[in-house]
Amino acid sequence: MFRYIVRRLLQMVLTxxxxxxxxxxxxxxxxxxxxxxLVGDRPLTDSQRAALNARYxxxxxxxxxxxxxxxxxxxxxxxxxxxxxxxAEMLAQAWPVTVRLALLSIVIAAVxxxxxxxxxxxxxxxxxxxxxxxxxxxxxxxxIVVLAPLAQLIFGIQLGxxxxxxxxxxxxxxxxxxxxxxxxxxxxxxLRVTRSSVAENLRADYVRTARAKGLxxxxxxxxxxxxxSLIPVITLIGVDIGALMSGAVVTEGVFNIPGVGFNLFxxxxxxxGPLVVxxxxxxxxxxxVINLIVDLLYAALDPRIRYx
Amino acid sequence: xxxxxxxxxxxPGLDPRAPLLQVNDLHxxxxxxxxxxxxxxxxxxxxxxxxxxAVVGESGCGKSVxxxxxxxxxxxxxxxxxxxxxxxxxxxxLRLPETDRRGVRANRIAxxxxxxxxxxxxxxxxxxxxxxxxxxxxxxxxxxxxxxxVELLDQVRIPDARRRVDDYPHQFSGxxxxxxxxxxxxxxxxxxxxxxxxxxxxxxxxxxxxxxxxAELQRQRDMGLILITHDMGVVADVAxxxxxxxxxxxxxxAPVHDLYAHPGHAYTKALLESIPRLDFKGQPLSVIRGLxxxxxxxxxxxxxxxxxxxxxxxxxxxxxxxxxxxxxxxTSCHFVREVxxx
Numbered sequence: 115m116f117r118y119i120v121r122r123l124l125q126m127v128l129t130x131x132x133x134x135x136x137x138x139x140x141x142x143x144x145x146x147x148x149x150x151x152l153v154g155d156r157p158l159t160d161s162q163r164a165a166l167n168a169r170y171x172x173x174x175x176x177x178x179x180x181x182x183x184x185x186x187x188x189x190x191x192x193x194x195x196x197x198x199x200x201x202a203e204m205l206a207q208a209w210p211v212t213v214r215l216a217l218l219s220i221v222i223a224a225v226x227x228x229x230x231x232x233x234x235x236x237x238x239x240x241x242x243x244x245x246x247x248x249x250x251x252x253x254x255x256x257x258i259v260v261l262a263p264l265a266q267l268i269f270g271i272q273l274g275x276x277x278x279x280x281x282x283x284x285x286x287x288x289x290x291x292x293x294x295x296x297x298x299x300x301x302x303x304x305l306r307v308t309r310s311s312v313a314e315n316l317r318a319d320y321v322r323t324a325r326a327k328g329l330x331x332x333x334x335x336x337x338x339x340x341x342x343s344l345i346p347v348i349t350l351i352g353v354d355i356g357a358l359m360s361g362a363v364v365t366e367g368v369f370n371i372p373g374v375g376f377n378l379f380x381x382x383x384x385x386x387g388p389l390v391v392x393x394x395x396x397x398x399x400x401x402x403v404i405n406l407i408v409d410l411l412y413a414a415l416d417p418r419i420r421y422x
Numbered sequence: 423x424x425x426x427x428x429x430x431x432x433x434p435g436l437d438p439r440a441p442l443l444q445v446n447d448l449h450x451x452x453x454x455x456x457x458x459x460x461x462x463x464x465x466x467x468x469x470x471x472x473x474x475x476a477v478v479g480e481s482g483c484g485k486s487v488x489x490x491x492x493x494x495x496x497x498x499x500x501x502x503x504x505x506x507x508x509x510x511x512x513x514x515x516l517r518l519p520e521t522d523r524r525g526v527r528a529n530r531i532a533x534x535x536x537x538x539x540x541x542x543x544x545x546x547x548x549x550x551x552x553x554x555x556x557x558x559x560x561x562x563x564x565x566x567x568x569x570x571x572v573e574l575l576d577q578v579r580i581p582d583a584r585r586r587v588d589d590y591p592h593q594f595s596g597x598x599x600x601x602x603x604x605x606x607x608x609x610x611x612x613x614x615x616x617x618x619x620x621x622x623x624x625x626x627x628x629x630x631x632x633x634x635x636x637a638e639l640q641r642q643r644d645m646g647l648i649l650i651t652h653d654m655g656v657v658a659d660v661a662x663x664x665x666x667x668x669x670x671x672x673x674x675x676a677p678v679h680d681l682y683a684h685p686g687h688a689y690t691k692a693l694l695e696s697i698p699r700l701d702f703k704g705q706p707l708s709v710i711r712g713l714x715x716x717x718x719x720x721x722x723x724x725x726x727x728x729x730x731x732x733x734x735x736x737x738x739x740x741x742x743x744x745x746x747x748x749x750x751x752x753t754s755c756h757f758v759r760e761v762x763x764x
Contacts, residue, residue, distance in 0.1 A: 138546070320540065320543040326533045327528045
């Protein structure tokens with residue numbers, strides 16, 4: 115187990131450098147004229163341009179620039195955004211709100227998905243099962259670029275049940291509507307996986323044994339079927355947490371939540387290379403760590419899995 | 423909690439002098455989209471304490487379905503018990519309320535299954551799965567239940583039981599897993615044990631160990647054992663009586679030695695002739711032609727007639743009655759005389 119964790123951590127180092135390198139190269143290739151993008155319509159003098167180029171090492175070759183960047187990263191220096199703010203500070207402000215949003219939405223999604231999934235798995239072909247099937251299909255078919263503004267318009271503006279936008283210090287209630295929208299990305303898949311997992315485990319031989327032991331149906335399902343059925347679902351939920359933290363670009367944009375996705379989107383639009391690479395680097399780490407935790411959790415849930 | 427044992431002893435109609443287990447005219451069908459499969463079509467069985475009844479027959483003849491119907495663990499739907507009785511000491515289990523029925527399971531009638539690996543829950547330790555019985559049925563404390571679990575593992579001769587009680591099913595070998603299954607079935611001292619092909623998934627030496635363990639535990643406890651198998655070799659060693667099933671019916675029932683010496687049904691005879699024998703080495707093995715009938719479309723008359731060497735017109739037209747050809751010997755064959763050679 116310990117050796118497995120060490121090996122995974124070493125793999126993470128490689129993945130981290132690979133991912134930042136690729137993102138860095140992409141931003142490097144994409145950069146057209148960041149300073150013009152920065153100043154907008156105003157003119158930029160040659161001397162200003164030269165000074166900025168020198169400050170951001172933009173005259174150096176690609177590898178030299180990457181080297182400068184990685185050196186900074188390893189010493190904890192994320193550098194400055196092209197807007198002149200330290201990226202570390204932006205990260206510190208953006209992450210808490212994104213984490214809150216992602217966790218709130220995964221909790222809502224998981225509770226809904228597992229609850230409804232177990233029920234429809236137990237009564238396959240019943241009314242509840244059919245209704246959830248139709249609903250999940252609708253949710254799956256609805257892209258978030260449609261769902262987010264629609265939810266904002268209906269529940270935020272017309273009905274006024276929720277505030278239509280959220281701030282950096284948003285409380286859970288303000289984040290509820292965006293969290294619901296965000297959760298819709300993952301709830302359908304989780305529900306279907308739960309349902310098929312429950313249905314499959316109900317047919318397993320050990321369920322027959324549990325019944326032969328004279329256990330009440332509630333115990334057969336609650337103790338024997340559920341634990342086995344939830345193994346794949348937990349894995350999925352773990353992976354989804356990572357996806358929600360990074361996938362909140364549209365939702366955060368629509369609801370004006372100053373989180374990671376919001377900053378990332380702005381960085382891409384303004385060709386702010388350091389900002390994009392900085393945010394993606396942290397995202398990569400978060401993703402890798404969550405994946406590692408999920409894998410370890412998997413072993414804890416299923417005793418047949420042992421990591422050497 | 424109410425004491426389950428006391429409640430079971432007070433079941434209405436319970437008669438200690440009545441036969442331990444008696445199945446009368448049991449019918450089970452599976453209603454599926456492709457039609458109705460008649461898996462069990464009037465099975466009659468009986469079992470006394472301390473006795474071993476072997477139920478033999480080809481795959482799909484309804485042996486396991488009969489066993490699961492006795493236990494009351496058929497999946498309904500698609501399976502439906504459409505008729506008959508399952509009498510435990512005179513009480514018809516099929517008419518018991520669900521809570522009493524549940525109490526009968528494991529406490530009075532227990533069952534072990536063919537593949538112990540899939541029959542045990544992979545994510546709980548064997549100790550948990552054993553202790554669960556005491557905790558649910560006896561209200562025993564966690565600690566005491568675990569102590570009893572270790573005791574049981576000891577009884578089925580699992581070495582180092584104290585340590586192994588915390589292991590998971592996949593950490594045991596096939597034979598050891600089947601021992602765990604047996605321990606689980608015997609935990610609450612049932613009077614009847616139904617063993618559904620308990621040794622099929624094991625290799626031959628382990629088979630013998632498991633069978634002798636079962637026989638020994640049965641003797642100690644004076645327990646009735648229904649042994650479901652398709653291995654005629656296993657049966658000869660351990661069974662007292664044999665019930666041969668074909669297409670959901672018991673076609674012949676007899677004390678084991680009588681049946682081997684003088685089969686009274688054309689199917690039994692064909693079944694025995696298809697066992698490879700050392701003294702027939704080099705000769706072609708006799709087989710039963712064709713396949714077991716589809717349960718959705720059973721042949722008329724005697725279900726065995728399309729495959730039977732003795733079959734004549736009457737076999738196609740009329741189902742054979744049950745002939746009592748000796749005490750404890752029943753056979754349902756129109757040509758019982760010819761089969762017996764008398």
